[in-house]
Amino acid sequence: MIKGYQSSIIKVYENIRASEEKLLKLRREEIELKIPEVIKIENEIARLCLKLSINILNNSENKDRYLNELKEKITDLRIRKSELLVSNNYPIDYLELHYRCSQCKDTGFISNNKCICYKQKLVELYYENSDLKEILKKNNFENFNIELYSSRKTGNEPISPKKNIEDIASKSWNFIENFSSSNENLLFLGNPGTGKTFLSNCVAKELLDRGYLVIYRTAETLIHDLKHIRFNNDDVLEDLLLNCDLLIIDDLGSEQITDFSKTELFNLLNRRLLKKNKMLISTNYDLEDLLKIYSERISSRLLGEFTLCNFFGEDIRIHQNIKNKRY
Template structure:
């Protein structure tokens, strides 16, 4: 995933391996001065290991018996080494490599499959010095406060804005918790300032913390990116938008709508749906307006392949701004 970053990630693993090898060498030098007997034991283990390799090459009839004896001697020496370390208040594995990720042994791969730590490094690398990370430090579930929303139900809605946002928050958590095993996409719609972008950011924060690659774009930014892909043949950007774990498109309908934008928007939606790559789209448009603004191919996918959540109530941004300026 995200081919352009692979070489950078592998350099990170090389640095981790190099640093730990240096650290292990320092620990060995330390032990050789304090407990020289352990250094002698390690030398003996090394000699026996060489003998095992030589026996395997000889292929004699009594090789199996001899190999067993050599392995038993190595085991005895390792036990003795561990006992000496523990007796002198050192951890049993003090002279072993300390892997940051024991699963892949800091290689990034388990066999031919990328380790989970590979994706975590990809996420950190992509979002290094990103404005989005600063935004998510504020817009997250820790700062989620349903009491900002009115508990009064209007005649038009069958539930209050507060009850509505509580249900959406609960469904959003389900989306996060089932992310790996679900093909669900989300469409947040409703008037401005009712929490759509905030809830999108809350979801993004949780998934990023879990090591998923989340790409956030306003609809205008997305169209600009799609233009770059089309006319500058930017394969790295194309790979990013097509293969990230979650693509968030914020403020759909605010972009300049042209034949080009409608065609490219359909293409990105359709390709991600075919690849079963999840999306979260927010818009200030009512569903009727989406039907009018976009082609049937786009609107049918938005309304047919996404779980719809309506946001309503007072403009929370205005409400908070007025409250903060009161003396």
């Protein structure tokens, strides 16, 4: 697991337990004011329980009888306490510590295994860190409308934009379904407004919901991050960009292109490819342009290791139809 996540989750559980303890304290204070007898009973139960545990170790005569008497007293007091709470319209467990997950008692673990709630917390944390939390409420497969693409062939394209986007959507689903078993990477190419960012967001949401760590960066913010890593030795950020399950780089070619950016980008691509950590890159440029903009080394990586998806269609028509969605 990525450095930092384990400790972040442990912190989340610590905070849950601390806040539940605080709530219990407030409930006790309330009961102390309204039904002080209940608190007296609680204190008496605590005293008897302590007595019980001390006497279990003793080997005196009549030990068993004495212990049974103590246990009976404790039981009677507990019943009395419950009766008092209920007759005053309080729930029977009002003075118990409440757990948000009764399975692991808000520790995240059941013996040494991770509880189901641990994974849910990880997904929430991944969402927070993906940079996509808000946009994915709109940009997801549920809102993916294939009807926005024309079914008429235009220009030199061999198939209609609609058929083309169907093929790309199906490639994207394959990518998702085989995510843990294949080494596939995706390269989305095409003019602005043809749905590359939208579809990459759809892929991100599916994978995040399946518990994968997806990190989204525009090429510009990625280069900014890479600079930060280089000049500030930010190991945590480097680990995240290098080891997240899917790194999405949006709008490749829109960043300021320098020798530094080209070298750092190549290093990142190369290191992720060596580790078989997957990427989804989108760009408004075609292959020829990419070759001109970037070094041979970068272009050959993109050509050799990525499944190419060429987006085409009428930008304006799509934009008119989905004013509120980000393409």
